[in-house]
Amino acid sequence: MVKKLLRFFAYLAFFVLALVYFAPKESIYYLLENELKNYSVIISDETLTDKGVSLTIQNAALYVKSIESAKIQNCDVTFLLLYNSINARDIMLSESVKSLVPLKIESLAFTQSIFDPLHVNIHAVGDFGEAKGSVNLLERTIHIELIASDLMQKEYKNALREFKKSEDGGLFYDKAF
Numbered sequence: 707m708v709k710k711l712l713r714f715f716a717y718l719a720f721f722v723l724a725l726v727y728f729a730p731k732e733s734i735y736y737l738l739e740n741e742l743k744n745y746s747v748i749i750s751d752e753t754l755t756d757k758g759v760s761l762t763i764q765n766a767a768l769y770v771k772s773i774e775s776a777k778i779q780n781c782d783v784t785f786l787l788l789y790n791s792i793n794a795r796d797i798m799l800s801e802s803v804k805s806l807v808p809l810k811i812e813s814l815a816f817t818q819s820i821f822d823p824l825h826v827n828i829h830a831v832g833d834f835g836e837a838k839g840s841v842n843l844l845e846r847t848i849h850i851e852l853i854a855s856d857l858m859q860k861e862y863k864n865a866l867r868e869f870k871k872s873e874d875g876g877l878f879y880d881k882a883f
Contacts, residue, residue, distance in 0.1 A: 722787055723759075731761040735783070746771045760784040775800050792816040797832075806865050808833030808857060834858045845882075852877040 732754050739749055752766035763781040767774060779796035797811035811832035818826045826841040828850070835858050839850035852869060854877060859866065869877035 726786055727758050729785070731756050731783075731785070734785075735761060735763075748772075757782075759786060773800070773802070775803075788820045790818045807862060808855075834862070839879075847880065847882050850879045852879070 735754060742749065748769040749763075750767050750769065753764045755762040755764070761783045763783065764779065766778045766781065768776040768778060777798045778794050779798075781792065781794040784791045784793075792815065794814045795812065797814060799807070799809045799811065801809070803809070811830060811834075813832075814828075814830045816826055816828055824842060824844045826843065828837070828839040828841065830837045833855060834852070835855035836853045837850050839848060841848050851872075854866060866877065869879050872878050
């Protein structure tokens, strides 16, 4: 009985990995990119590379409502059914937001697990400091905790006014969308 159960899980794991490996990741990406156009978000000038279980996107320009908002040097999209992630590195925001926040984001990660499918976790590191948060997809809320850098505290006080102080002295932001 135990051997049959182990064999079943081995076949299931093999099937899932084969499904992920042979999935048309580039076609799925273009489908999602087309869906983003409905929200006036366009990604252009990108180079796609299928790496088996992940899709690498390089040198992408992000436009929101026809305004260039960011340039993303490298982004890895991993879709494993049980665990999904988007890891972007070397992001430079548009000069138009220079008065609101620092422009350089070193890394930005979104993760989702089958064990908590209604939450997307966020982790970002950049000139602004370090931010951790989550998006509740059911309640349509976002919660972000920020450890502000010295640069952020000195030069971007207006942006920090949107954050509230927590009991432990940190900063947090809650918003419904």
